[in-house]
Amino acid sequence: MSVEVGSPVAGLATALSEVPDPVFSQAMVGPGVAVQPAGGRAEAVAPVAGTLATLHPHAFVVASPGGTAILVHLGIDTVKLKGEGFELHVAKGDVVEAGQRIVTWDPAGVESRGYSSICPVVALDIPPDALIDLREDGQVVAGDPLFTVDA
Template sequence: MSVEVGSPVEGLAAALSEVPDPVFSQAMVGPGVAVKPSGGRADAVAPVAGTVATLHPHAFVIATSDGTAILVHLGIDTVKLKGEGFELHVAKGDVVQAGQRIVTWDPTEVESHGHSSICPVIALDVVPEALADLREDGQVIAGDPLFVVD
């Protein structure tokens, strides 16, 4: 079963190689696409329908009914902000729909603390060949397709 993964934020789609963190840029946690978010306070939404498997202010994982797990990381080194500037709208274990608001945050505020606001969107525990239709450039709005997991 194919899973279409949508953008969690509005911004510019980019290759993972552009993420300033080797864990993501070298696809150590899995393949995917990054999004350079538009500035200003905004919502990060679920990229797929499923269950909130992991939830931190700066990152979350949604597991689909077939077991595909998608990680969204809001910025790089944002764990150092200890949740400041992030507002959670769901709890771990919640069932969510694609496009549902998960976290409200401010990419401009993240950058003001010296961190990159780029958002890796990663398919966990899959081989790079399992991804199709990668969108690695151009403007996206929240919900626009970034890639398909086959």
């Protein structure tokens, strides 16, 4: 069963290796794609349909019905903001649709505080060769396919 993973934010899709954090850039938590968000205040949406397995203001994991878990991390080291500038629209355990609004945040505000706003989108606990149809670098809008997990 394959799962198409959409972009949680609008911006510039880029290789995970471009993320300024070795946990993501070296795919320690799993393979994926990063998106450098565009502009100011924005919505981050669910990349797949499923259940919110983890929910923090700066990051969330959606587990698809087939068990594939997708991590979306809004910026790097943004846990240090302690939720400031992030507004949650759902609760842990909620069932969500792909494209459903999860968090409102301000990438420019994150950058003004000295943090990177790049968003790693990672398939957790799968081998790198399970990702197919990886998106080439380029502009995306929220919901555009980033990659497919062939699970």
